[in-house]
Amino acid sequence: MSNEVPPVPRLTVVTLGVSDIRASIAFYDALGFSRRLKATSEAVAFYDTGGSVLGLFPWDQLADDASLPDQPRPASFRGVTLAWNCASREEVDAVMAFALGKGAKLLKAASDTDYGGYRGYFADPDGHAWEAVVAPGIEVGEDRRVHLAN
Structure with a gap:
């Protein structure tokens, strides 16, 4: 029997492969996400999302980094969505209108x-699906972090 302590599980960064890093940086800047580590220029972009990080990285380089094929790229649903949890129905509507106004x-x-x-869904310039949602048992605090009911 091992007395080894297992590592603490955590999801810290979601990195999206993007076709045009400049266009994606402009889109996420326009949505109001706070870009950090700007010294990376356009090689990679990191955004503070209030508890985790959203990363943007050129699609082909991300595939190479993970030792995955760059082609064929999926033309439809990838089996993953990102969520923008909201505090109210009105906030969901505001997020949807805002994102669509920024090119989603x-x-x-x-x-x-x-x-x-x-809830509603919009897609970023590369087709990554975002859900704007308010859901029972999931609250968004003033700290922008999601708090789940027990």
Whole structure:
């Protein structure tokens, strides 16, 4: 039997492979995310999202870094969504309108969910799907962090 202490699990960074790093930086800057480590210039971009980090990295370089093929690139749903949790239905509507105004593509207009929430979907310039959502049991604090009910 081992007395080894397992590492503490944590999700710290979500890195998106992007086709045009300049356009993606402009999009996420326009959404108001706070870019950090700007010394990386356009090689990679990091954004403080309030508890985790969103990274942007050229798609082909990210694939190479992970030893994965760059082609074929998926033309449709990748099986992953990112969430922008909100405090109210009104905030969901405001986030959707704001993102669309900054160049996001509408995937699904905000509507009621079967679990008592409210959500809509938009896509960034590379088609990465974002959900703007308010959901029971998930609160967003003043610290911008998500707090889950027990």
